[in-house]
Amino acid sequence: MLLYTSPAVAGTYQFNLTYLPELFTWNDAGAPITLFRVETQEDGVLADYNAAGIAALNGFGMVGAQAANQVTLRVADGHLEGKNVTVTLTTSAAAAIAFFGSSDNKGTVPYIFKNAAILANNPTEFTKFTVLVVPTMAAATDRAEVEFIDGHRQTFAVADLLAMSSFTQQVPAILINNQLAYIQKVTMVCAAATPAYILSVLLPQIKA
Secondary structure, eight states: OEEEEOOSSSEEEEEEEEEEOSEEEEEOTTSOEEEEEEEETTTEEEEEEEHHHHHHHTTTTOOSOOOTTEEEEEOBSSBEEEEEEEEEEEESSSOOOEEEEEOSSBOSOBEEEEEEEEOTTOOEEEOSOSEEEOTTOOTTTOEEEEEETTSOEEEEOHHHHHHHHTTTOSSOOSEEEOTTOOEEEEEEEOSSOEEEEEEEEOOOOOOO
């Protein structure tokens, strides 16, 4: 469903919704989006993507090929009614870009996107995530040490992660997919400082 079309002038724009879709989709040929922020009155800021974050999460879990310059970002596990949503975006060039939102089921929770940093030669732990993406992980030196819920431990090289990602998406990526919630902990070991991008389920707050 078409939600908004940006003016054909480079700049920062906003649009509002009364629900949160599962997916946001757009085609930014000639005018890449450099900021895409999703926030709700109820939950606060859910996603604050810069250009690198958009590239890292674009197409996550998509089993079919995307058109050239197409972007698809997951922001929830399905359609979430009763959300007062504000989307902020920055266009990098003068182009009218159409933004779409869709869902193929009723949702229960939104996703929250975060940037992270892995320091050089400093093992960094990650827990309670849906997907961890490390696009600049070095093939020759870096590794992911994964501890699964059942107690199994496995060390994955870049080649392993690329191969496993092809099970769930069209374009292989250096990521660890925990949609099945079967991972207890991941320890990333990188020879150089490396950015990471995390998508997690936003758990509801328990009131006392």
